[in-house]
Amino acid sequence: MMIREEMEIIFHERIAEDTYRMTLQGDLPAEIRQPGQFVHILIDQSDSLRRPISIADADTAKQTLTILYKILGRGTAALSKKQSGDHLDVLGPGGNGFPIDSITAERALLVGGGIGVPPLYYLAKQLKEKGIEVTTVLGFQHEASVFFEEEFRELGEVFVTTNDGSYGNKGFVTEILPALEGRFDTYFSCGPAVMLKAVSEKLDGYEGYLSIEERLGCGVGACFACVVQAPEGDSKGYRKICHDGPVFRTGEVIL
């Protein structure tokens, strides 16, 4: 169930260029059903819209969840100014994440781009727990923006690419994929729209799950701000990213 609460910030740290890790404590983590769900944060009471941020990790025993975010505009810049001990107005967990309970894969490939990496971490942990082998490809702009490589490495093999080659392999994540053919049966991806499109084309034929982003309004499925088109013939014709997604099986929506 989604709840709204003032969660306490118990940890907040810069982990890469413009990129922060924050841990929040409260009752909300107990409501998380799947990796890939998000929290919808009202950063300042005078804001008009909340900001959706993926749950990157959670610890129900400690009643905590972790988010990783990048400063992109006014909201995330204000978020980065918050301090441990401050409280945040959080609504969540929202949406449908990766269907972890029904995944039957033996070997999973995770492909994350930039600030699309966070939800894959919580997913990777749960896949590993289920005994599924995890290989991860992480794409970043350049060396300074790389984060969570080590964390993923503890869970499986990791490949890192940077656009300018300043770290890991030079180029886009898609350039690594051919080399991984045959080493996975299901893939999971999150990142910018162009990347998702390229990845799903490259990995056509595999079972795949994509986490999609769009500017949200309500975040609860009521306002139709976040729709994405479904393929011709679909009876509804669209999906709501905040409610039906953000995770969709490949082919369920048009990228």
Next chain:
Amino acid sequence: MMIREEMEIIFHERIAEDTYRMTLQGDLPAEIRQPGQFVHILIDQSDSLRRPISIADADTAKQTLTILYKILGRGTAALSKKQSGDHLDVLGPGGNGFPIDSITAERALLVGGGIGVPPLYYLAKQLKEKGIEVTTVLGFQHEASVFFEEEFRELGEVFVTTNDGSYGNKGFVTEILPALEGRFDTYFSCGPAVMLKAVSEKLDGYEGYLSIEERLGCGVGACFACVVQAPEGDSKGYRKICHDGPVFRTGEVIL
């Protein structure tokens, strides 16, 4: 000269019902020319208008000034939430106060009503310093709203009235005035418009100075938000409270 600076709150305390005392530190106190001037405070950066608050006391050596304010609405409510160590965006000192340098009185009467009392305190201190005898009449709603009686008593004789008689004399400040006839040659008053009007009528014939309030815009004399009419025949026809005032000699403006 008016300056704008982030002043540090070094003291903040509730002193009566909904009434607070706050001490601010910075370069601004050095610019104060007269008692009766005010500071123009931007309480939150998202506010559209500053709030004018009189300078109730100042200590140039310690670089501090004191304000006394009452919660009347959104702005003053937000101000009351600020804590020592926080900074406030202050513009000031604004306006023309009591012409302390040219006052030639021997015995002064101060008449303050409610949150009009603050500027009279800084005035009283300076009158006393000049060797002028000070008698003060303070009017409040009821016992819980009384403040600064002791502070004024250190400077001269004090009479307190409350509307409901729960403390001091019952009634309005004007009821005390007849008893004080002959004990002063100049008076100074600050308070609600109705009180100023009544006081100036009762004390007709005396040299008097009134500090007037109105909703301000710019606070620097540029927007014409705060005008008050001058008597017929005045060449300009009006005065700006923020710039020509807030203190006017009786008769200079129409109450």
Next chain:
Amino acid sequence: MTRLRLSMPGLDLKNPIMPASGCFGFGKEFSEFYDLSELGAVIIKAATGETRYGNPTPRVAETSAGMLNAIGLQNPGVDRIISEELPYLSEYNAPVIANVAGSTVEEYVEVAEKISRDHTINALELNISCPNVKEGGVQFGTDAALAAEVTRQVKQASEVPVYVKLSPNVTDIVGMAKAVEKAGADGLSMINTLAGMRLDLHRRKPIIANQTGGLSGPAIKPIAIRMIYQVYQEVDIPIIGMGGIETVEDIIEFLLAGASAVAVGSANFKNPFICKELIDQLPEAMERYGFDQVEEMIGGAHR
């Protein structure tokens, strides 16, 4: 809680607070947050004759004390709203107001005819003011003669009272209000959003894919209050007020200006519990400002 009760054409309200059209879907999502029966009424998302997919995304953007939206009247069409959405709402004990939109008078009439016959619906809100679709009725909302014409025809077709939702994007709001009153409107609903735009400085293009969007939120409240205040003096039909409501003080301000009831829109996005919280807080706030009954507040600033 009889203090909060009031009656308007077709509507017996247990309190004057309802969610605004388009900000509450068809209620289902919010029923997970609280019991919809607590609401004064529910105004549902616009219904058109056929399924509409709406505008491309992004459809929303934040602005200072407000937001822009250009959803573009996305909805499953009147038939599916009746068969798939209304049954759920009918389980709750709150009057339902159907927001009716269209591109032609015929479409308005068709939707009004069909949906007003559903027993769940207590009143229509005639949306002649959506600024976000070229074929969305905005022409009806900015031309008094057209507004009167569509009102007249919908009124004839409808089985339930008709509230006409006015656009603020006009020179003469009073003229619009009088025109639709004369054409038979049972009430008014005001205001819809103001046409606005925000640019993305990096892309050097409007953020909203539709370019312009409708501005809502506290930013527009002074405009809503002004328009309601002016219209209240000139018409004899009740007004459902909206535009930037976030607090009980805002609600009292709308009622004093002349609204009989209020709708809360964008604030549902900040806080999905807002309508319920405002309903709970209203009695205490009324007391604070010296009111015993909701009805005492209506038009109070005109006395």
Next chain:
Amino acid sequence: MTRLRLSMPGLDLKNPIMPASGCFGFGKEFSEFYDLSELGAVIIKAATGETRYGNPTPRVAETSAGMLNAIGLQNPGVDRIISEELPYLSEYNAPVIANVAGSTVEEYVEVAEKISRDHTINALELNISCPNVKEGGVQFGTDAALAAEVTRQVKQASEVPVYVKLSPNVTDIVGMAKAVEKAGADGLSMINTLAGMRLDLHRRKPIIANQTGGLSGPAIKPIAIRMIYQVYQEVDIPIIGMGGIETVEDIIEFLLAGASAVAVGSANFKNPFICKELIDQLPEAMERYGFDQVEEMIGGAHR
């Protein structure tokens, strides 16, 4: 700093930033905060034919991300402005734009004639859009034919270029803009304030003594951007943009939408140093968004 330079009819601007009319008086007060010669230009407070006292107080009220004002065109009258205010301004090295108001075409013409002949004045801003005085020209700002008529006559009477300041309180801003362009306007200035109201819940009356006031500040920025964007596509005369500017990003947004220069109004009340600070910050912000010259930004969202 040639990067910031630009030319408009009658105006050689060293940067595109100026204070808006009514928010800067006649400059004197602000000259204590910084050297007025740093400004792109100065737009002075409205001048009318005779001294006007304006509306009763209170004249201002805060709103969410904005403020209401109803000053009511208080000013000493055109003759005293020329004799008492302009000499001071002429000491600075910044073009001066005189805001001209009136109740009748004759009054506009009289003021324009007199003030445009003062050597201090580089251009007129024809204020047909003040929402705060019954006899303040608002009728000229909401009727395209009247707007064209007053523009035509003022244009004839004026020795300097005329910028017409448009009211946003209209159904069709593009129609207004085209009408005054056709009537000879050299440029446009937009937007003036939106008519709004706030009630005092305790007194149950409007806070502003005049009842309604003009809404300004960041709240109205999306409306200003939308109107400038739409008008830019339809006219060939330059636009001075205004409405809610507080940051250099706001300025870039106005220029991209189609303004050639911008005016900063209410923000001067929050921060009397704002114009100077924005001028200082603009070059760095332009770099951040990839612009070398101010002129590259103008209308950038339309390419």
